[in-house]
Amino acid sequence: MADEPFDPEEFADEVEPGSVLATTDEPVPLEVREIDDERVPEGMRCLGTFLDGTLVARCAVPPGAAEYFERHGVFGSPRQLVLAAREEDPGLRCELYAIVPMPAAPLDDEPDAEAEPWAASVPGAGYEQAAAAAEAEDEPPTMAAVLLGQIIRFQKDRKHPESLPLETVDVLARIVSGRVVEVVDRMLEDLLGD
16 A cells, blocks of 8 residues: 655644755655664663664654554655754754654554453444444555654755755755764764864
């Protein structure tokens, strides 16, 4: 089943005012997995996003997020990427998202506590379940944006300081082509002068 095309206008309502969006034309193969990072707050985990083996983004998530994504094959297929960028100190602040179909299973994957075991034996219950399943097959999947990480481009590193849309496209192109710079490490280098 093919994913529903991404509609930037629908997504624009969910990002910060003044942000510009850039998207990949085609879905991109991603590897999203848990990685070690001592900077992640206690009680959270770090997910790393890799393109062709290169770490391009990382994000702190609640425990179990990586297992959930893996269990439901959320990143098993290539996904369209969206970069939301806005001008903010120290230059350009971006958020990288993957557009993914939401699994039909509940997020907590816990069986419904209210389910009655006898309900399956009620006449007509099988028909109702089959009809609901057939209806769900005909509907396109609900798409969601999953935050993969934040990317910062310093003002001095901007390629198109006069144009936020061109700068946003350039940042996304560099991410996809594998020439992304690790933002946190670069920021520490700049601050510490090493």
